Amino acid sequence: MSPSRGVWLKFWGARPASVKEKERIFADWFAKAPKLLPITSHRFLVSQTDLVDRPVLSVYGSDTIVYGWDLRLYLLYEITDHLDLYTPVFDEEDQCYYAEYRDELTKVFDIARQRLPGKDIPYWKELILYWSSGWSSFGLTPPGDNGEWGQPIMPTFILDDQEAIQKTFKGFE
Template sequence: MNIPENFTEFLYWIKKRTEDLWSNEDDCLKGFYGAKWQPLTEEQINSIELKYSIKFIPEHREFLKVLHAIDKKEIIEYEDEGEIITEEYTFFYNWLENEEEILQVMKEPYEWMLDDIETVNKVWLKSWGLKPKSIEKRKEIFDEWFSRVPILLPLKGTRFIVSDENLKWKPIISIRGSDIVIMGWDFRTYLLNEMRNHLDIHIQVFDEEDQMFYPELLPEIQEIFDENFKYDKTKDVPYLKEMMLYWSSGWRGFGMSYHPENAKVHPIVKTFIAEEEI
C-alpha cells in the first residue's frame, strides 16, 4: 500500500478509497452505501469564515476543499432492555447544513470542562493555584484560563482541531468533559485513525491462544501511528496540555510513560489535584 505523503494527494487517496468501499453494500458500514464526499469551494470556505467569525488553518482548508462532509448519516444500532435502537448521526460536520449543531458543539468544550470542575470530578489544575471555596471565584479563574486556550473547531462528534497556525504540530483532539486525548498530531494521521474502518487498512492475524482471527493495522499504517505519537519535546497544546495530563488517558498522545524502561521514553509528571481551598 502506497500512502501519499503529500497532504493534498493523501486527501484524494482517502476520497477514492472510501468512496470505492462505500460503493459496495456488502463491504461498507451501515448507512454508508453510496456515500459521496461534498467538498467546498474557496468562496464557500471564505463565506463560512465570515459567518462564524473563525479562521481555518491551511490544513483544515485543504481538507474542506477535498473532503469536508458526506451526503449520508452514520447509523448506530445498539440494544436497550432487549430492544434494538437505531439512531442516525452526522459523520463529519457539514458547514453549509449543520449550523445549529456546529454552533452548539463549538460551545461544548467550555461547558464540559466547567461542569467537570463543579460536579463529579472536581477537576482543579496546579496552574490555577489554591482552590477557592467560592463557586464564583472558581469560575472566574477557569474563565480566564479558558480564554487563553487555542481556538477549537469541530470536525466530527467530539473531535476538534486545535486551530492555531503558529503551533508546530496541528493536533486533532477528542474532548469528553475534562478528559482530552490526542487523535493525531496532524490531519493525515488523524484521518487514518478516524477512518480506519472505512479504508480497508487491516489484516487478519490468527491468535493461537484464542484460536481466532483478529484485525491488525497494516504495518505501514502502524508505523505512521508509532512515528506520530512518539515522544517529542516540541509537542504541546497551550494550556490544554495540563488538562490532558490530568487524566491517565492523556499521556499516551505525548509519547509519555508512567514507568519508562529506558531514558528515551519521557516519564509523565503526574498533575496536581488540589485539596486546599481558600
C-alpha cells in the same frame, strides 16, 4: 465548557472556596486557550496556527485526549477500516481475529510515535495530563507507573477538600 467538579489544574493556582472565583479563573483560562474547531461528535481540531502540529482532541467533559497529532493521523485512525489499512490475523490461542496494521501504516504510526517527546499543546496539555489516559500521547509515563501492566485511573468526582490521587486498576490475570 465549564470546570468539572473536582477538576482543578495546577496552572489555575490555589483552589478558591468561592464558586464565582473558580468560574472566573476558569473563564480566563478558557478565553486564552487555543480554540477548538469541531470536526464531528466530540472531536476537535486545535485552532492555533503557529503549532507545528495541529492536533485533533477528543473532549468529553473535562476528559480530554489527543486523538491524532494532526488531521492526517486522526483520519488514518478514524477510517482505517474503510481504507482497508489492516489485515485480519487469526490468533490460534484465543481463537479470534484481531486487526494488524499494514506495513505502510505501521511505519507512519512509528514515525509519529518517535516524534512524541517534547510535544506541547498550550493550555490543553495540563488538562490532557490530568486524566491518566493522555500521558502516552506525549511519549510520557504516568506518575506511579512502575512498568507493570495496569490501567492508571483518576477519580471523576473529588470533594473540594480532597486531593486527587491517582490509582492503578490491574486487570484480572
